[in-house]
Amino acid sequence: MSRKRPFSYEEFKQVYSKVPRLCVDLIIQDPKGQVLLLRREEEPSVGMWHLPGGTVLFREEVEQAIKRIAQEEVGVAVRVEGLVGFIEFLNEERGNQAFHSLSLAVVCSIQEKISRTPKRQFFKVVPENTIKEQGLFLEKILSGRWKDAACDDPNCTDEDCLKDSAA
Template structure:
């Protein structure tokens, strides 16, 4: 079952105007299941068709753990317990390719508490990976290759 994405707290024009001028804080959810690390294939811009770590903008007044829980529920259909902050990802290539913002993603591990894995309007296809796929957002691919290497 796909989950419909929640309405964004800002109108798109305001979101674009604000985040074209300042960095955008996001969370990235590193959820490992029996089959590997969960990734979703993007159905929306930027980076349509590429695999990505489920993630999203931290809302004003929202704690980072609350954002991790929200993103996991909205994008993957599962309730999680947020774990450790394991690093951050900046997205200069995305900006250079015409994306109006400069996201900075705080990557957290997460443990599934309940729910069955499913996609969303942002990415219907979800899968588990034991290695980094070739068709992944470049900055996330670099981050995950280093993350997997540290764990060996």
């Protein structure tokens, strides 16, 4: 779905090369517990699977951003169920520029059915070509380890989180 950009790429670089960007990522599950992923159509990470998500705009309430992004990216109305954790992208690359984004991962419910397309699928297991940070986070969500999903160690593996949570 097309969306209007709040500012140009030059303005984006000017702002977000200096401060982290706040985003929301939507965790939408079907009745079988599978998670909705979209295939990226633009840089960065063209062709990779990702959670629907985007930037919280200036003076936009987080819940409004979630609802806007659900409409823009998926074309559905959502109900916010709750915050699960966060996903941090410390070295997000766009062209030759590095950025730092922080995404609030939010579980959302929907009333309508979402049709599957080649660019929009529900997954029970995280596909290999998923954006790395989201993939690690989703593996914890899909395995039922919700409380471990917000691990803040960017080098963490599932085994590390299991050891930490058992201690």
